[in-house]
Amino acid sequence: MAEPPVAAPSGSWFTPYAAVLRSRIRAQRAYRLSFASEVFSAFLIGVVEFAEVWVIFHNVRVLGGLDMHGALLLFGLSNTTFALAQVLVGHLDTLPTLIRMGTLDAYHLRPQPLLLQLVTGDVSLRRFARAAVAIVVLVIGLLQNDIDWDPAAFGLLAMTLSCGILLFGGIFVCAAGLQFFLIDGSELTNSFTYGGSFAAMQPASVFPLPLKLLFGFAIPVAFTAYLPTIALLGLPGPPLLPSWLVWFTPLATAWIWLLALGLWRLGTRHYQGGGG
């Protein structure tokens, strides 16, 4: 009469996501040649982005108060955090296609939060190659510059890397939330995602006032690289963006995530389904 023992549900809330991630990773390694060419492309993206910076500094010695060594640090920080954020959530970019094809409706049927499903739905291993270039540049930048390595500098670096990835990730979620309204105009959000990453690579001191306000406070990508760079180098920074502001990075990250979750909520409520 004793009932067969029911296996206790094992694992945590994350178990289904882990299974999906594992399968994604296996799938990408299946086609070796295709995977190798994609890794190489991603690696080249990193190299070409660095070449852009390098060509400018090849012609001018100092730009916006930074020399070539400072620029290495700036590029390393902005691109490492952006590339790693892209590995985690960059595929949210494909949301307009999912909406247009009606694929998104299938996600709605599953008993898991939509955002988590989408985030874990695809992790592109090839994007690590781009991050690898950025990390190499970052390490060179950290070694080449004359940085006073006290505990504060270590703390600042750790805070910058973790908050920077979160901040860029939040920007991708903001963009995804807006996609529900902008099916045809999805390119608009590239201004914040890729435009933000592009702006983060530049010394913010050269920006005119509106851009300083935009990328310093509204979409605060200056906190991912420019502010940490001048703080590590002991530079005072321009008006509006003094280097001590770097300690407010967690606040800037929180602001972006507040915006991200708000826009995501607004977007998913607006979504009426793909029809059919």
Added chain:
Amino acid sequence: MRWSAGGEERLAAATRARREATLYWQLAVAGFRRQSQYKLAMFAGLFTNCVFGLVRAAVMLAAVRSAGDFGGYDEGTMGAYVWLSQGLLGAMQFMGPPLELVDRVKNGDIAIDFLRPVDIQLSYLAADLGRATCTLVPRFLPSVLFGFLTVGLAMPATPGPYVLGVISIVLAVALSFLMLFAIGLIGFWVVETRGIRVLYQICGTFLAGLFVPVHMFPDWLRTLAYATPFPSILQAPIDVLSGRILGVEAVTVVGAQLFWVLTIAAIGRLMLAAGRRRLEVQGG
């Protein structure tokens, strides 16, 4: 009698040529009309162009101010370079979605195109020229105007550069399309061309002079760039239109564009013919 038969043949050939020209013109008009439906998309593209343009202009102008000689650019000509390049991006499709052709090669619909009584390459090219013309009005003109209002541009005062500039833009659009067409055809031999397209986009935009003018490259990199068709897609029309190069020099640059258009078109045709043979082997 014989003379009259030859005359009739000539007449028939002329009628056929006229009919074909009308056909390609109609395809171009259709491409224009189709693009004009995506109003929000074009506004979105313009907005993104402007944000990137503002950041690029700020950086490049700061570079011009801090360097004594920045590749012969001053603030006005640098502004013209940045905003003309932003304005032309939409027409050149570097950042655009993959061509429809890519899907048709992948799923075999290209076989239907082979059956049609029009040339595949020319008909797609005509439609793309129509599409590009349509993007120039809502994207190129406002971008340049926006740049004029924000940073001020130095543009030529004589009509010559504008006339030659229009020719240069048409050649650049055609070249850009023919490159994407040839790359799409690689799909006959490999299943997934995404990686190759990304590679093209990344190397292409850089060597075309989108981020930094080709004139600023160190010598070895500039030589490398000019060995590829990429500078003809962006740097050439910008240089001609902004009056950076004039007279014989400008005509030479347009001549180089024409050379690349013909070369890449020929490569595309060869690939199309080879792909067609391959398709017949595979298809049922």
